[in-house]
Amino acid sequence: MSSKILTVQQCYAEFGKGNPHGVLELLTDDIIWIDPGYPHIPYAGKCQGKEEVLNFFIQMSQTVAFTRFEPQQFLCDGNFVVVKGYFTGKANETGKTFETEWVMIWEVIDEKVKRYQAFIDTYSVAVAIQ
Numbered sequence: 001m002s003s004k005i006l007t008v009q010q011c012y013a014e015f016g017k018g019n020p021h022g023v024l025e026l027l028t029d030d031i032i033w034i035d036p037g038y039p040h041i042p043y044a045g046k047c048q049g050k051e052e053v054l055n056f057f058i059q060m061s062q063t064v065a066f067t068r069f070e071p072q073q074f075l076c077d078g079n080f081v082v083v084k085g086y087f088t089g090k091a092n093e094t095g096k097t098f099e100t101e102w103v104m105i106w107e108v109i110d111e112k113v114k115r116y117q118a119f120i121d122t123y124s125v126a127v128a129i130q
Contacts, residue, residue: 002076004108008083011106011113012071020057024050028112037122041129044122063129064089064098071104079114081106089128096128 007026014022027033033053037044043059066089073084083106088099100121107115 002081003111004079004081004106005074005076007108007111007113008074008081008106009071012069012083016069018061020054023057024054026111026113027053028109028114031113032115034115034117036118036120037126040126041122062092064091064125067097079107079109081108089125091125091128094128094130098124098128100124 011023011026014020014026027050029050030048031050031053033047033056035041035044035047035056042063043056047053047056066087068086068088070087071083071085075082075084083104084101085104086099086101088097090097102118102120104116104118106113
């Protein structure tokens, strides 16, 4: 298995343990982190650097709780790892649930993630939050 896939799998493992600092250790200092849904999803947008990514995780945990988070397929091409998966969750404030399939693209250089971008059904998450 590709070392780049292993790096991405470790990111998911740290996220699954509720350890954002473990994820941060796997990122470059100049990480670019893009999650869709701004402005309807409070944690969404473009983050640059580890401090902004940490704020992303803090805001996300204050907004939603995932009840199921499943990376299902990993594809590697050069420095890029593309992951297809599925998650379910609920909005902390409203208690409404959401679910979506997703694709996440990771750029991994020298065992560190340099860029991350997610593609999800932002509508289902935004409706649950509001």
